[in-house]
Structures are given as structure tokens and as C-alpha cells.
Amino acid sequence: MYKKNKLFLFLLLFLSFFTNAQVTPPLSSDxxxxxxxxxxxxxxxxxxxxxxxxxxxxxxxxxxxxxxxxxxxxxxxxxxxxxxxxxxxxxxxxxxxxxxxxxxxxxxxxxxxxxxxxxxxxxxxxxxxxxxxxxxxxxxxxxxxxxxxxxxxxxxxxxxxxxxxxxxxxxYIPNMNETHLVSNFLIMGNNVGIGTMNPDEKLTIKGKIHTQEVRVDMTGALVPDYVFENHYKLKTLPEVEEFIKENKHLPEIPSAKEIEKNGLMLAEMNMSLLKKMEEMT
Known part of the structure; x- marks a missing residue:
């Protein structure tokens, strides 16, 4: 009986110690x-x-x-x-x-x-x-x-x-910085917005971007080197002239109104401009 009571008291003190150890009084009344x-x-x-x-x-x-x-x-x-x-x-x-x-x-x-x-x-x-x-x-x-x-x-x-x-x-415009010093910062979500509450793409930024380099993956895009193939038929200068007089922009290049309405697709536009440059060359 003595041993049982001693064991009981030990367990009680043990549990009391760890229970009290988890209770931290507030450092401030605030x-x-x-x-x-x-x-x-x-x-x-x-x-x-x-x-x-x-x-x-x-x-x-x-x-x-x-x-x-x-x-x-x-x-x-x-x-x-x-x-x-x-x-x-x-x-x-x-x-x-x-x-x-x-x-x-x-x-x-x-x-x-x-x-x-x-x-x-x-x-x-x-x-x-x-x-x-x-x-x-x-x-x-x-x-x-x-x-x-x-x-x-x-x-x-x-x-x-x-x-x-x-x-x-x-x-009120927030005026504090939040810094994450990590190896990788991963966001497993749908869309991310910077400067906007309504991102409509994976990353939507309202404002300017300052960077050293931009790499665009050309998945599915066709680089227009095919204009140098023997079977490629160039538009004649009179055909291009007629198109410009009628439409006020180059063939296969969106108009100013289209760009203002829909924005400018960077990869698509670069390929279109490259095509025009290769055609002229």
C-alpha cells in the first residue's frame, strides 16, 4: 500500500509540474x-x-x-x-x-x-x-x-x-514591410494580385515591373523562321501598301484599338514582330 501511495503521489506531482509548466501568465495587462x-x-x-x-x-x-x-x-x-x-x-x-x-x-x-x-x-x-x-x-x-x-x-x-x-x-495605406528570408517562397493558389484585389491571371500586377531579365517559354508557339523556306510566299509591296492604306496597321499585327482593348500578348507580339523583320530581310 505504501508503494502504491508513493507512486500515486509521484504521478500527481509529475502531472502537476507539466500542467503548470504550460500555463504562462501574461507579460502585460495589455x-x-x-x-x-x-x-x-x-x-x-x-x-x-x-x-x-x-x-x-x-x-x-x-x-x-x-x-x-x-x-x-x-x-x-x-x-x-x-x-x-x-x-x-x-x-x-x-x-x-x-x-x-x-x-x-x-x-x-x-x-x-x-x-x-x-x-x-x-x-x-x-x-x-x-x-x-x-x-x-x-x-x-x-x-x-x-x-x-x-x-x-x-x-x-x-x-x-x-x-x-x-x-x-x-x-489607410499600410506602411510596414513584411520580409521572408527563405530558400523558396511557394504559393499554391489560383491567382496572385499585386496592387489589385481582383487578379484575373496566375499573376496580375497593377503597376510597373523592374527586373534584370524576363524569360518567356514558347510552349506551342511557332518561331517564324519558316519565312526563309523556298516555298514561303511573301506579300508583294503593292499588297502590303494596299493593306496599310485600308487598315492603318501592318498585316498580322493587331491595331492600336485592339491592343487598348485586349492588352498586348508579349510572346505573340514578339513572334509577330520577328516575322515582319524576317520578311523584310
Whole structure:
């Protein structure tokens, strides 16, 4: 019996040690789990005020580093799953913020606004007619000299609301860098957009590209060296002249209107220009 009791006490101390070892007290009272609530109902657009930010007067530390989640879903209501990782702070005379979103039906966008006379960093909740009936919750380190993680409606059934205390809603341009120092960065998805929310190809970029080299695989494309074959029939100069007078562009080259409408296919255009050069040669 003594040995059994001794073994029992040993196991109890062992389990107690490892159970307690997994519990880490918060390093700061600013680490919080905040139940934000819902926006109140369907057909409602709302902002979540993150924290106060600099607006001309020096400000104490305000910050939010953590995860904001929003859910909808029951046996009688369709599923909505949204989550953002936010990293933001405002102190003295500067504000830094960025966010990463995971969503099933829309994008969360950083905003600024004036609420009850103070300026705030906020996120615009992706809108759908049916609201997040499980509400919003923030988990992380946050503090604010004003409101902190508060949902504020700005439109209900197409009508503006809270205009007496909410105003000047503006887009906020994220100003923090995210760096990945890895051997390979793999994205196993459908389309990737840079500078656009609506990529229509594997990679869609709204803006300029600066690079040292571009290599295009000519899969399925026919390099036009066949124009040097003896059986290839060149258009006569009068035929080319007649075509240009009538169409205002070279044969087999798209017109300016076509390029403006459909864009320019790089591989296809290079082969067409090469063909014209070889024909002239």
C-alpha cells in the first residue's frame, strides 16, 4: 500500500509540474481577449475601431498586435469565416500599421476615421447581407487612449447612420514591410494580385515591373523562321501598301484599338514582330 501511495503521489506531482509548466501568465495587462460583439444585424456595414492614432497632437502609446476573428454559421445560416492578423501602433507623432487577412467572402481594408472627435485606425468589415452572427473577437496585445476594439455601424439598409459621431472615413495605406528570408517562397493558389484585389491571371500586377531579365517559354508557339523556306510566299509591296492604306496597321499585327482593348500578348507580339523583320530581310 505504501508503494502504491508513493507512486500515486509521484504521478500527481509529475502531472502537476507539466500542467503548470504550460500555463504562462501574461507579460502585460495589455494582453487581452476582447469580445467585441456583432454589428447588430443584417444589411449593416460597420467599422471596428482598433485604437486612437496621431492627429496633430503628440500621443501616448496605442497599439494592437494580434488576431481579429469573425464568424457566421448555424444549421440555418450559411458559413462566413474571416480572420485578420493586425500589427499597428501609434505614439508620439507617427502611426505604423499593416494587416494580413484570411477570408471566405471579402477583404478587410484598413481605414482611418474620426469618432467622437478623435482619430482612429479602423478596419472595414467585409460586407454581406447576412451579418457575422457569432460576432467579432480580438486576441492579442492592445491598448488605446480612446476606444479600443469597438464596432461602429456606418450604414444600415443603404442608409448612413451614426453621422453625428462618425465621419471622415478614409483608406489607410499600410506602411510596414513584411520580409521572408527563405530558400523558396511557394504559393499554391489560383491567382496572385499585386496592387489589385481582383487578379484575373496566375499573376496580375497593377503597376510597373523592374527586373534584370524576363524569360518567356514558347510552349506551342511557332518561331517564324519558316519565312526563309523556298516555298514561303511573301506579300508583294503593292499588297502590303494596299493593306496599310485600308487598315492603318501592318498585316498580322493587331491595331492600336485592339491592343487598348485586349492588352498586348508579349510572346505573340514578339513572334509577330520577328516575322515582319524576317520578311523584310
Amino acid at each position: 494582453y487581452k481577449i476582447i469580445e467585441i460583439g456583432t454589428n447588430g444585424g443584417d444589411s449593416t456595414k460597420n467599422l471596428i475601431l482598433i485604437h486612437e492614432i496621431f492627429n496633430g497632437g503628440l500621443i501616448s502609446m496605442n497599439n494592437a498586435v494580434g488576431t481579429l476573428t469573425a464568424f457566421r454559421g448555424t444549421a440555418g445560416s450559411y458559413n462566413r469565416t474571416n480572420m485578420i492578423e493586425i500589427n499597428s501602433s501609434s505614439a508620439y507623432n507617427g502611426t505604423f500599421a499593416t494587416l494580413r487577412t484570411y477570408d471566405g467572402n471579402g477583404e478587410w481594408i484598413l481605414k482611418t476615421c474620426i469618432y467622437n472627435g478623435k482619430k482612429y485606425l479602423a478596419v472595414d468589415v467585409p460586407y454581406a447581407d447576412s451579418h457575422h452572427d457569432w460576432g467579432y473577437q480580438f486576441t492579442g496585445w492592445t491598448k488605446s487612449t480612446g476606444e479600443n476594439m469597438k464596432s461602429v455601424n456606418y450604414e444600415v439598409n443603404g442608409q448612413a447612420v451614426n453621422t453625428d459621431k462618425l465621419s471622415d472615413i478614409q483608406n
